Amino acid sequence: MPDPCSICSLLKDVQTSFYKYAAPEYDIPLPPAAARLAIVLTPDLHDPEVYHVRCCPECGTLYTYRFSYEYHTNGSEDEEELSRMSPAEAGAYLRAQARALEALRRDIDALESNAGQWADYLDRGHPSLAEAEAARAAMDGAMENAQRSREQLRGQVEALRTTCPGILTTWAAAHVRVCNAYVDTPTGSDEHTRTVRYVARTTAEAWERLPYEGETFISVAGIWMEGYDERLDAELAPDVTP
Ligand SMILES: [Zn+2]
Structure with missing residues (x-):
């Protein structure tokens, strides 16, 4: 265990609070340090009053928060x-x-590559007027969905940059490791080695920035x-196991 930080050192491994409605003199609140932890804003956060994850803004340590309520005739209890x-x-x-x-990132890549295929077809497939109209509608639909998903991803990444950068560094570091493997040992035929290395290196650079700034969607040229x-x-x- 690394040295606990100035927030985490004020919290035991398990902290409980207790509130009894009829007897406030017995209330035990959580330590004030608990309120300095950030609630991690993930899309699966459905009922944050009842359950959520908190992240220490100083050292990234994670905590789970659970709320329970028990009804008693002589005064209900919250814990x-x-x-x-x-x-x-x-x-x-x-x-x-x-x-x-x-x-979500892969959905965007798939939608954009689908739109690209329709664009190629329009350019080079010699479609009839009716086919071209259908192809354009399919292309526009894929682009709109991609745009909507890009905004969704942007919202999620930006929320995590402030509440739990550890999720982003975990995601980005996995990409950087995979990219570096292609830099070290490019796949495909020899004539493409330089291109594979170049693509892998620039993709890795984009991932290194993602947890902190700039683009929130990074396309991967599979x-x-x-x-x-x-x-x-x-x-x-x-x-x-890390
Ligand atoms: Zn901490």
Whole structure:
């Protein structure tokens, strides 16, 4: 364990609060340091009053927060529990969230490449007027969906830059490792080696910036880096031990 930071050192591994409605003299609130943790804003945050994850803004340590309520005739009781995730739990959580971001990123890549195929068809496929109209509608639809998903991804990445950069560094570092493997050992035929290296290097550079600034969507040219998605899936697999 690294030295606990100025916030985490004020929190035990498990903190509980207790409130009894009829007897406020017995109330035990969570320590004030608990309120300095950021609530992690992920798309799966459905009922934050009842359950959410918090992240220490100073050191990135993660906590789960649970609220429970019990009804008693002599005064109902509320309890909150804040527990520090173990390194293994935190790693699994970060990878699961990174996988969700990656699924959305791949949707955008697929939609944009689909729109590109319709554009090629319009340019070179000699469509009839009716075919061209249908192709244009399909292309516009794919572009609109891609744009909507890009905005969704931008919102998610920007929210995590402030509340839990660890999810973004986990996601980006997996991409950088995969890209670097293509720089070291390019796939494909020898004539494309330089291109594969160039694509892998520039893609890695974009990923290095993503947790902090700039683009929130990074396209991956799988056509140059064969088997990219499979390698990335292995990096972010649930059972990976970091
Ligand atoms: Zn901390």
